[in-house]
Amino acid sequence: MNGAPTAEDVIGMLREEGIVELPADFPVHGDLFAEGMDSMAVMQLIVVVEERFGAVIGPEDAGRENLATPGDLARLIARKSGGAA
Amino acid sequence: MRADIVVLGAGSAGIAAAVTAARQGARVVLLERHGYAGGMGTASLVHTFCGLYLTGGEAPVPANPGFPAEMAERMLRATGAAGPVKMGRVWVLMQHPVEFVRIADELLKESGVDVLFHAEVLSAEREQEGWVVRAACRGGTVAVRGKALIDTSGDAVLADMLGAPSALADSPRLQRPAYVFGVQGVANGESGLPLAGRIVDGVRRGLLPAGALGLHFRASGRAAEIFGTIDLSGAEEGDYDPLDAACLTRLEQDGRATASRVIDFLKREAPGWEVAYVSHWPVRAGVRESRRWKGRHVLTGEEILSGTRHPDDIALASWPLELRETNRGPKLRYPEGDRAAGIPLGCLMPEGLEGVFTAGRCISCDHEAQASIRVMGTCFATGEAAGRSAAAYQE
Numbered sequence: 001m002n003g004a005p006t007a008e009d010v011i012g013m014l015r016e017e018g019i020v021e022l023p024a025d026f027p028v029h030g031d032l033f034a035e036g037m038d039s040m041a042v043m044q045l046i047v048v049v050e051e052r053f054g055a056v057i058g059p060e061d062a063g064r065e066n067l068a069t070p071g072d073l074a075r076l077i078a079r080k081s082g083g084a085a
Numbered sequence: 086m087r088a089d090i091v092v093l094g095a096g097s098a099g100i101a102a103a104v105t106a107a108r109q110g111a112r113v114v115l116l117e118r119h120g121y122a123g124g125m126g127t128a129s130l131v132h133t134f135c136g137l138y139l140t141g142g143e144a145p146v147p148a149n150p151g152f153p154a155e156m157a158e159r160m161l162r163a164t165g166a167a168g169p170v171k172m173g174r175v176w177v178l179m180q181h182p183v184e185f186v187r188i189a190d191e192l193l194k195e196s197g198v199d200v201l202f203h204a205e206v207l208s209a210e211r212e213q214e215g216w217v218v219r220a221a222c223r224g225g226t227v228a229v230r231g232k233a234l235i236d237t238s239g240d241a242v243l244a245d246m247l248g249a250p251s252a253l254a255d256s257p258r259l260q261r262p263a264y265v266f267g268v269q270g271v272a273n274g275e276s277g278l279p280l281a282g283r284i285v286d287g288v289r290r291g292l293l294p295a296g297a298l299g300l301h302f303r304a305s306g307r308a309a310e311i312f313g314t315i316d317l318s319g320a321e322e323g324d325y326d327p328l329d330a331a332c333l334t335r336l337e338q339d340g341r342a343t344a345s346r347v348i349d350f351l352k353r354e355a356p357g358w359e360v361a362y363v364s365h366w367p368v369r370a371g372v373r374e375s376r377r378w379k380g381r382h383v384l385t386g387e388e389i390l391s392g393t394r395h396p397d398d399i400a401l402a403s404w405p406l407e408l409r410e411t412n413r414g415p416k417l418r419y420p421e422g423d424r425a426a427g428i429p430l431g432c433l434m435p436e437g438l439e440g441v442f443t444a445g446r447c448i449s450c451d452h453e454a455q456a457s458i459r460v461m462g463t464c465f466a467t468g469e470a471a472g473r474s475a476a477a478y479q480e
Contacts, residue, residue, distance in 0.1 A: 018413065036173045039281040040301045040316070040414045046285045047298065056289070059275075062282025 004078035005053065010070040017048050028071045033064065042067060049073075055080035088114040088199065089479045090472075091218050091231035093206050096124020097461040098445025099237035100189050101152045101468025102475070106235075107196040109476035114229050115198050116220050118205040119368055122189035124239065126461050127182045129371035130265035132305060132312050134160065136404035136462030138169055138176035140423040145169045145176040148403035148425060152469035153462055159188045164306050174419065175405065178462075179306050201227065209234060209246050215440065232479040233440040235471050237464075240328060241376040241447040249435050250379035254452040256324040260373035260409045260459075264315040264340030267365035268302070268348065272309045274357025276302065287350045296343045299412040310364070313347070315340050316412040317370065327375040337370050373409060373459055378449045382431025386453025392424030399433065399474075400466035401425040406456040428458060433471050440478060444471035 005013065007028035014020050020037040022030075037045075045067070046057045055077045057066075066076040088111075092103045095117035103115040115122075125131045137157050138145040145168060147154045161168065163184035169176040193200050204220035204227060215232040236243035244251040253259075275283065284300060287293035299316035317336050326332045344363060351358040382395070389402055403425040406418035420426060432449045433442050443449070444467040446459035458467070 018416070021416070034173075036417065038301070038414065039278055040299070042278055043281045043285050043298045044413055046282060047288075050289070057282060057285075059279045059282035059286055062278040062285075064278065067278065 003053070004081060005074055007070040007074045010073045010077070013048065013052065014045075014070070017044065019045050019048065029069050031068055032070070033068060049077055053077050053081045086114055086199070086201075086227065086229040088112045088229060088231040090114075090233045090235060090475045091116065091216065091229050092235045092237060093218070093243055094124065094236070094238040094445070095122035095189070095200065096237060096239055096445060096464065097126055098464040098468035098471070099124070099235070100192060101465045102235045102237055102444050102472035103198045104192050104196045105152060105469045105472030106476040107198045109473060111476040111479060113198045114231065115193065115200045116204040116206055116218070116229065117200065117202050120202050121186045122193065122200070123182065123185045125371055126180060126185050127189075128368035129263075130182050130267065130312060130365070130367045131263070131371050131461070132180055132182060132265070132303070134178040134180045134462050135175070136402070136460035137178055138462075139401075139403050139425055140176075140405060140419065141174050148401045148462065149466040151466075153465040156188070156465055159192075160184060163188060166306060173417075174423070181306060201229075206238070206242060209243055233442065233475040235475050236378070236441070236443040236447065237445045237468060237471070239372070239375060239446050241378050241443065243441065243443070244376065244378050244435065247438065247441075249438060251376050252379055253376045254374065256326060258410055258452060259325055259327065260456060261325070261412050262317050262327065262336060262373060263371040264317055264337065264344070265367055265371055266313050266340075266344050266363055267305070268311045268313055268361055269309055269364040270360040270362050271311060271358055274361070275355045280351075280355060283351070283355055284347065287347070287354070292350055293346055294343055296339065297347050300343070300347055313344055315343055316409065316414070318412040327372045333370055340370060341366060373446075374452070374455055375447065377447050377455060378435050378443045380432055380443070380449030381434050381436050382429045382449060384426075384428060384432050384448070384450035384454040384458065386451060386456070389426045389454050389457045390418060390420050392420045392422065392426050394427040395429035397430045398427030399430050399470035400428045400463065402428050402454075402457045402463055404457045404460045404463060406453055407460070408453075408456050428463075428467060430470065430474065433467060433474065442471040442475050444468040
């Protein structure tokens with residue numbers, strides 16, 4: 001599946017895949033690392049994002065500035081899917 | 086050999102039990118299969134003491150005074166660390182396995198425990214007023230007689246030998262094991278999220294096995310030394326059985342193969358990893374869950390999550406339920422209001438057996454509660470209580 005997800009879609013994906021447990025009212029700008037997302041969870045996240053959206057996240061993209069919030073993640077996935085550089 | 090108390094296994098619980106009983110004046114023989122004490126914290130290179138502090142708060146508060154607090158102080162003095170670190174909601178004390186070995190030697194010597202390394206317990210039988218335990222040494226056996234026994238084997242080996250009630254979760258539910266190894270030669274190398282991204286990249290390109298996705302690195306606290314930890318799925322090699330030598334052998338070979346391939350890959354591709362090398366392998370894989378005793382009280386996961394206290398509590402279980410039923414990282418379940426539950430003495434006392442105690446990860450509890458009480462900080466506390474109870478019993 002290609003096509004960019006919304007930040008809400010990202011929250012749903014994180015829950016479905018068990019990547020990080022988020023409270024019911026978790027905001028799209030909330031800090032995922034504060035909720036316990038660690039480097040191992042990020043590895044799972046990268047695999048899932050590639051499977052679901054065809055977005056290839058390389059080592060150079062795997063920083064907090066791209067991964068910290070559902071909104072950041074939605075933007076990264078949009079940038080990395082559909083052939084965008 | 087003759088003793089008042091024979092302790093089976095010198096992991097974190099066994100050290101605490103033996104030292105505490107000896108300090109009460111009992112004659113203690115401690116039997117250990119490896120050439121040093123510390124168990125998971127040394128032979129398996131598990132380099133964090135969890136369960137030493139209450140969950141939450143702005144500053145660390147010791148969960149259990151006495152032996153656990155003493156170990157924490159000695160470890161902090163040895164590593165020179167300022168204190169525990171907060172990871173999410175929990176406090177963790179980084180410990181170094183090499184220091185742990187030395188601290189254990191000192192504690193056992195100071196308290197007058199007779200330690201027998203290289204002794205794997207084979208049998209235990211009733212004999213007049215006490216027990217006789219036989220252990221395999223190199224090419225032969227040794228017999229040790231005592232009035233009381235403490236099973237700190239981690240695997241409830243004594244329950245099996247005595248035909249006493251025990252429990253073991255079904256293989257798919259057992260907490261997955263970890264394989265921890267030492268790495269040196271990395272100075273200011275790539276780390277954290279970019280390194281995680283690089284490992285995924287290696288898997289994507291077919292250069293690394295999928296098992297590499299269960300790997301993370303953590304600084305050891307010593308210059309240019311890090312630990313790699315692979316959470317093994319236990320599934321690729323057939324049913325996971327922590328009591329089966331053939332299964333453990335396959336897991337450990339798999340762990341070494343994965344670690345070697347990742348380090349070779351990072352040497353070629355990751356900045357700062359050019360001269361990295363594996364500096365040590367563990368003696369054995371880090372087993373999280375194995376056979377448990379069935380005692381006078383069976384502590385449940387619900388009791389942990391509701392912060393239940395009992396009249397005869399001997400320690401607090403301050404670690405959340407850390408479930409690792411897959412190799413995709415831990416799932417943490419916290420008690421209501423972060424209130425630590427109590428562990429009653431009945432969890433250390435097998436039903437219908439006089440003069441037998443247990444401590445550590447094999448105390449009487451269910452699969453869920455075991456995900457809390459297995460951590461070394463809590464094992465120090467249950468070990469101390471078992472040592473004190475056994476010393477009082479044999480008097």
